[in-house]
Amino acid sequence: MTVLCDVVSLASHTRRCQFIHMPNAYQSLCEVISEIALLTSTEAVLGWDQETYMPSHALDHRARQLSYLTGRAHSLLTSKKTLKLLEQAEKETSENPTHAANIRGLRRDIDRATKLPQKLVEEESQVCAHAKAAWVEARGKSDFDHFAPHLEKVLGIARKKADLFGYDDEPYDALLDLYERGAKTREVAALFTKLRPQLAEISRAAVAKSSKVKPGALKGRYPIEKQQVLNREIAQSLGFDFEAGRIDTTAHPFCTTLGPGDVRLTTRYDEKDFLSSLFGVMHEAGHGLYEQGLPGLDYGLPSGSAASLGIHESQSRLWENHVGRSLIFWKKWFPRAQELFPHLRKVKLDAFMKEMLRSEFSFIRVEADEATYDLHILLRFGIERRLVKGELSVQDVPKVWNEEYRELFGMTPPDDRRGCLQDIHWSMGGLGYFATYTLGNLNAAQLFATAKKQKKIAAALEKCDYAPLLQWLRTNVHSKGAAFLPQEIISQATGSPTDAKWHIKHLRERYVG
Amino acid sequence: MTVLCDVVSLASHTRRCQFIHMPNAYQSLCEVISEIALLTSTEAVLGWDQETYMPSHALDHRARQLSYLTGRAHSLLTSKKTLKLLEQAEKETSENPTHAANIRGLRRDIDRATKLPQKLVEEESQVCAHAKAAWVEARGKSDFDHFAPHLEKVLGIARKKADLFGYDDEPYDALLDLYERGAKTREVAALFTKLRPQLAEISRAAVAKSSKVKPGALKGRYPIEKQQVLNREIAQSLGFDFEAGRIDTTAHPFCTTLGPGDVRLTTRYDEKDFLSSLFGVMHEAGHGLYEQGLPGLDYGLPSGSAASLGIHESQSRLWENHVGRSLIFWKKWFPRAQELFPHLRKVKLDAFMKEMLRSEFSFIRVEADEATYDLHILLRFGIERRLVKGELSVQDVPKVWNEEYRELFGMTPPDDRRGCLQDIHWSMGGLGYFATYTLGNLNAAQLFATAKKQKKIAAALEKCDYAPLLQWLRTNVHSKGAAFLPQEIISQATGSPTDAKWHIKHLRERYVG
Structure with a gap:
């Protein structure tokens, strides 16, 4: 699975199983999975170095090395021997619920890897290679017609995959499930329908409020070395372990795990804006804290892997937005920023907060602020779902995009480059992916609100001590890996499945109240 | 093969063979070697990242990943299928001399990998792991007795290996051949015997001359960023291709090739001495230029691999010493150094040259200057040879070392830490390695003197234009890979096998004349 802008590997493979009274087939299966994990984690090293x-x-x-390793891992996972071990392990009765969860998870992975005929896998790879090149060109020229026939093919393959994987209600279920295990389209749609009017109202209020704040309060030069000092101090204060990870510089920020004890974050720097690299690092550090908190001994097994993209994104958003954009946080860190960037000394904390929380409608999703971001996702989810259902034809995408955009944001994209051609996802076959960004935001708000109910955590947060919060996340989210479904994890941690109310409450308090 | 302080991989494996009318078995063999090269180059990426x-x-x-890849590569190389392909390829008649050379080279590699019983390989690995730990402790305490029993075991294994590999005159031949293909102990000994009295005389004169130069002319602070700027400019001016390589920082400098088009150098920095990182970079860039000049399409095959350590070291020493320590070089680069390090502006070029070429007797080999370095090697070669022959017992090493050292340098090491315990090589089983350092120095002088006979090269060198020199090395050394024996390459390039006279002439001109 390719994860865009964020976490690179969610593969479900293992290092070793440490249980002594383990049934035989399960143990042997774990050994195969452990070998696969050596291959996939080696791919991760090569990929990190490449970036x-x-x-x-x-x-x-490098491309040859990667393709060789991918091929080896795939043929190990789908070999007759592995399949036989899985079948035997399924027949063994294990009283250990983690073993049972791992067997279920591996069944899912192996089915995924074997259900698609080799011909379709190759076709997808070729179609996407061409689609990506066409998308780059189409976006450059803002020419949707150049991309349309490729999107048509991508869509055709997505529908075939959905048929082969199977689904309950509609084919989009099967695609969504690739990124968010167990999620149902109609449930996500219901969440988003509830969100939509409230988000529209909140975002308008936030933008109106910001329009009264004179821009330019933070203007100045922020030397990269100083930004690096601040980012590192803050990542460390959140609990990111630099003995088990590091931060490097790339064109597109990401977080990737190269093995247990080795989580690499990246960011990019803008000399005119220290907040862009800082929030980038806090976001990636959120992903990194999750990865550092997964059970290392189960590395590669479902129980040692991240639960889903929607859970992963909840961790990055929690640290970036709920912790990082709060007044308490900046009461502590703004003076430090002023030390490092002396021209900030003339800026008051109140003025800084207003600028930092500035909300504006933007055409581009990745430039959107917290108060307007989810509107971009709602737009994409609706269009994808209708495309897959066949209710919307590819050629109508620009028209529908622009109408929907106007309805949500009150303005029209000036061209498709800043409209339906802006994202890389479709060209990579990533239909079903977008929803996880907003699921992450909802989960983040719900988890953070629940954690804060504990007096110890709330009191520590007041002092910018994040250890109790991190411990709570370790216990309630990280340590569970993918041994439970995402919605089981959220329910166990907060008492109910994902509910939009927490996110709405949070946005309202921060941007309207 | 582990290469100390220098080049990491000399493995003889390939990427692909591009010939169309190729006999079948040879082509299939190349495909296996190509797969092995994917594994070993992946190991190189992991190793580079680790450092x-x-x-x-x-x-x-990381250790598990590396051991997995090593195991896979070894079992592919020594599989029955590979051996059968090799036997078939040997029977095919090829008119292409490169194919024939590759088949001979692969036979050598595969024999090497299969002649040692698995039990001995494992025993060596264990003995060396303990020997290395014991050596670290023994050196710390300057306690040879603590290391002696381990050296005894290392020696026993080296003798067993020599017996299994076979040799003509004496067992040391088989060990030497591991690092310098085709070299004979008696030939190397003859070279060294010729060198010894002359080196002793030159080094004494050089040290006496330097003792009249007041030290401290270059005292000052050299910021690391500025050193990096200078090092990079100089490496680029030599012809090192930064699109196909890079420089990073490590505790111990090295050069490693991660694949065709990917050569990584490392260096370390001393804020008080810019010459140490600069000459380190020029040395490693010499290795790197060689690797960048190997036939990329034959990557992994003998014809795409370095010829030997003695050839590799000739390239590093040529650029470091013959180019980098010359007056012509500094006429161009000293003004640039003065720009970057303003306190050097008060230093005259003549004073700089005297300080840069300062010669002193040191106890430690790796700290020795150009004029005294080879004496350290002669000492080690003599002791190793007698140890392997059984003419010298392990317990007598410190005594003999100190006597020999006094004879060569006119002083006695104060302790074994600064005597026979200083080098890591023996603890890693690297008996036979040391000679290649001096062979490299001799080859460097001989190649450089030959190249300079061409007027075009000499004229360009006067202008610090290194393109013609590099082109000559590309044609006469780099492009040949290991398709010829080291001594064949030297003879073809210079008209005679390695001869000490060029190195002696060079040292005499620079340090005595």
């Missing part, structure tokens, strides 16, 4: 330090002429050979 | 950026908690998993 950070690799010289350009190395590209061809 | 440069990997966080400490990642160590366990």
Whole structure:
């Protein structure tokens, strides 16, 4: 699975199983999974190096290395031997619920890897390679017609995959499930329908409020070395372990796990804006804290892997937005920023907060602020769902996009480059992915509100001591890996499945109240 | 093969073979070798990352990844299928001399990998692991007795290996051949015997000359960022291709190839001495230029691999010493250094040269200057040879070392830490390695003197234009890979096998004349 802008690996494979009274087939299965994890984690090292330090002429050979490792891992996972072990393990009765969960998770992974005929996998890979190149060109020229036939093919393959994987209500279920285990389209749609009018109202109020704040309060130069000092101090204060991870610089920020004890974050720097790299690091550090908190001994097994993208994103958003954009946080850290960037000394904390929380309608999703971000997702989810159902034709996408955008944001994208051609996802076959961004926001608000109910956590947060909050997340989210479904994790941690009310309450308090 | 302080991989494996009318078995053999090269180059990426950026908690998993890849590569190389292909390829008649050379080279590699029984390989690995730990402790305490029983075991294994590999004159031949293909102990000994009295005389004169130069002319602070700017400009001016390589920082400098088009150098910085990182970079860039000049399409095959350590070291020493320590070089680069390090502006070029070429007798090999370095190697070669022959017992090493040292340097090491315990090589089983350092120095002088006979090269060198020199090395050394024996390459390039006279002439001109 490719994860965009964020976490790179959610693969469900393992390192080793440490239980002594383990049924035989399960143990042998774990050994195979452990070998696969060596291959996939090696791929992760190669991928990280490619994004950070690799010289350009190395590209061809690196592609060969990666394709070799992917091929080996795939053929191990789908071998007759592995399948037989899985079947035997399924027949063994295990009283250990983690073993049972791992067997279920591996069944899912292996089915996924075997249900698609090799021909379709190759076709998808080719279609997406062409679609990506066409998308780059189409976006450059703002020419949707150039991309349309490729999107048509991508859609055709997505529908075939949905049929092969199977679904209950509608084909989009099968696609959504690729990124958010167990999620149902109609449930997500219900959440989003509840969100929509309230988000529209909140975002309008937030934008109106910000329009009264004179811009430019933070203007100045922020040397990169100083930004790095601040980012590192803050990541450390959240609990990110630099003995088990690091931060590097890339064009597109991401977080990737190279093995237990090795979580790499990346960010990019803008000399005119220290908040962009800082919130980038807090976001990625949120992903990284989750990865560092997964059970290392189960590395590669479902019980040692992240639960879903919607859970992953809840962790990044919690630290970035709920912790990082709060007044309490900046009461502590603004003076430190003023030390590092002396021109900030003339700025009052109140003025800083207003600028930092500035809300504006933007055409581009990745530039959107907290108060307007989810509107972009609602738009995409609706269009994807209708495309997959066949209720919307590819050629009508620009028209529908612009109408929907106007309804949500009150303005019309000036061209498709800033409209339906802006995101890479569709060109990579990532239909079903977008929803997880908003699910992450909802889960973040719900988890943070629940954790704060504990007096110890709330009191520590007042002092910018994040250890109790992190401990709560370790216990209630991280340590569970993917041994439970995402909605089981949210329910166990907060008492109910994902509910939009917490996110709405949070946005209202911060941007309207 | 582990290469100390220098080049990491000399493995003889390939990427692909591009010939169309190729006999079948040879082509299939190339495909296997190509797969092995994907594994070993992946190991190289993991190893590079481990030395440069990997966080400490990642160590366990990284060790598992590396051991898995090593195991896969070894079992592919020694599989029955590979052996059968090799036998078939040997029977095919090829008119292509490169194919024939590759088949001979692969036979050598595969024999190497299969001649040692698995039990001995495991025993060596265990003995060396303990020997290395014991060596670290013994050196710390300057206690040879603590290391002696381990050296005894290392020696026993080296003798067993020599017996299994076979040799003509004496067992040391088989060990030497591991690092310098085709080299004979008696030939190397003859070279060294010729060198010894002349080196002793030159080094004494050089040290006497330097003792008249007042030290401290270059005292000052050299910011690391500025050193990096200078190092990069100089490496680029030599022809090192930064699109196909890079420089990073490590505790111990090295050069490693991660694939065709991907050569990574490392160096370390001393804020009080810019020359140490600069000459480190020029040395590693010499290795790197060689690797960048190997035939990329034959990557992994003998014809795409370095010829030997003695050839590799000739490239690093040529650029470091013959180019980098010359007056012509500094006529161009000293003004640039003065720009970057303003306190050097008060230093005259003549005074700089005297300080830069300062010669002193040191107890420690790795701190030795150009004029005294080879004496350290002669000492070690003699002791190793007698140890392997059984003419010298382990317990007598410190006594003999100190006597020999006094004879060569006119002083006695104050303790074994600064004597026979200083080098890591023996603890890693690297008996036979040391000679290649001096062979490299001799080859460097001989190649450089030959190249300079061409007027075009000499004229360009006067202008610090290194393109013609590099082109000559590309044609006469780099492009040949290991398709010829080291001594064949030297003879073809210079008209005679390695001869000490060029190195002696060079040292005499620079340090005595």
